[in-house]
Amino acid sequence: MFKKVLIANRGEIALRVIRTCREMGIKTVAVYSTADKDSLHVKFADEAVCIGKPQSSESYLNIPHIMAAAEITNADAIHPGYGFLAENAKFSKICADHGIKFIGPTPEMINSMGDKITAKDTMIKAGVPVVPGGEGLLESVSQAKALAKEIGYPVILKATAGGGGKGMRVVWQESDIEKNYNTAKQEAGASFKNDGIYMEKFVEEPRHIEIQVAGDRYGTVCHLSERDCSIQRRHQKLVEESPSPFMTAELREKMGAAAIKAASAIAYESVGTIEFLVDKHRNFYFMEMNTRIQVEHCVTEEVINFDLIKEQIKIAMGEKISGQSYTPQMHAIECRINAEDPYNDFRPSPGKITTLNTPGGHGVRVDSHVYTGYTIPPYYDSMIGKLIAIARTRDEAINTMYRALSEYVIEGVKTTIPFHLQLMQNEDFRKGNFTTKFLESFKMV
CATH class of the missing domain: 3.30.470.20 (ATP-grasp fold, B domain)
Structure with missing residues (x-):
């Protein structure tokens, strides 16, 4: 049984985790930015630690600050909630290296599903149906055109590290490939610091x-x-x-x-x-x-x-x-x-x-x-x-x-x-x- 869980998140999900922990007899630690000092998760946790300024990069995404909060409060586990660091393999590994249990999967599991190309290959080997598409990342506009012709329009370009619709473009005809390919790569690079793009058949009326x-x-x-x-x-x-x-x-x-x-x-x-x-x-x-x-x-x-x-x-x-x-x-x-x-x-x-x-x-x-x-x-x-x-x-x-x-x-x-x-x-x-x-x-x- 964990004695104390730090919740590396905010808002309703932090409050949700606090409620279950209390029912299980587990103490909780809330972390918060200066913008969230009056939030309910701060009020209802057993302990609360301010970890930085309002910007996410200086608080809820600041791994050193979160780990410091865990260490000074003697938390033996961290629940990441959703968003922020919930699917960050590096964070999961740092928790393990510091003897703090990450309430979630291992870094290897996160990595295996965090990259969409790797995940798709894993699913194909497991016999799980996947959307028809190319193998691996696209290297050029000409390759994208050739693959789209092979798959058949419409196709969709996707960022391999993407989510939330960023780095994603539907293409209905060959004349639109180059513009959408370049836009998707630029958006993926800006959003995820990884401009890898792959192509799949676009499923209509899904x-x-x-x-x-x-x-x-x-x-x-x-x-x-x-x-x-x-x-x-x-x-x-x-x-x-x-x-x-x-x-x-x-x-x-x-x-x-x-x-x-x-x-x-x-x-x-x-x-x-x-x-x-x-x-x-x-x-x-x-x-x-x-x-x-x-x-x-x-x-x-x-x-x-x-x-x-x-x-x-x-x-x-x-x-x-x-x-x-x-x-x-x-x-x-x-x-x-x-x-x-x-x-x-x-x-x-x-x-x-x-x-x-x-x-x-x-x-x-x-x-x-x-x-x-x-x-x-x-x-x-x-x-x-x-x-x-x-x-x-x-x-x-x-x-x-x-x-x-x-x-x-x-x-x-x-x-x-x-x-x-x-x-x-x-x-x-x-x-x-x-x-x-x-x-x-x-x-x-």
Whole structure:
């Protein structure tokens, strides 16, 4: 059993980890930037250490400062949350070198899935379906043109070290290859300090469906059902739900088995997520693996009544998992409530929350770190919180979500609540008729 866990993160995920640790009888250490001195994770942790200025590079991404905080507080484990250092192999190794347990996978596991070319090769060897494409990185425009002709248009150029849509370009015809190739490389280099680009067939009308997995150090791997994350804007998820309205029992069995193969191929140890693209014919293709807890893990927790953070900590302590795979018993929908203006191209809206009323009632969960008088800083992700509605059926979950959104009052900043209210009333969304391109034609009224 860990005696003390330092949470190398902020906001709602830091608060989420603190809650589970408290239930497990584990002391916690919060780290914070000067901009976050009034955040709830600082108030509710057993100890708190300021690690730097507001900029992430000087605080939440500053490994020496985080390790110093762990050492002076005698923390024996570090939970990285998501984002920041959660998938940083160097950080995982430094923790190990200092005798502090990183609550997550080993550096080798992170590296094997952090580079998309390496991950794709690993999946091919494991027998997991992948999107048709070239082998290795592209070296020139002429090579890109030749490969696109071989694969067939449309194709997509992707940064090998990428994420969040950066370094990614869809190309529909040969005349557009050179411009998009150069743009993707420049953006990848600027965003990830790695301008490696590869090419795949572009899957039209896709769903983004991911499978939650867990594996222990004894070689046992299981899956904990799926989440549909197709409602996204510029490759950033806005709504997630489980089960997917597109899922069948046969498809869940196939995707679950493929996800277990994927995690087993790297002897995965922790909780993680295998992300797939699923076409309109229900063919599915490996996209990437996230070697960390996901923002949307709450959806899975609610449909199978399971604490994923607790499982992650227990795996890190060396406990065995049951190996049981799960099927959703309820329906859950999560809306990400961000400090953004949906009427103004989702422009960030930092500032002070002057009024806050959080919804409640049966079938409602809110994971958030804000309160009346809290100031949302401009330096980090704009998420205010996550609103989750749980019910027996999808229709009931949508109705519960609409009711909860109607009660959610946040004044002082613009939020995405109006967007979610309109989405819950959209006929195609209610019918489950959507793909990752759904929001391209969605108009706010």
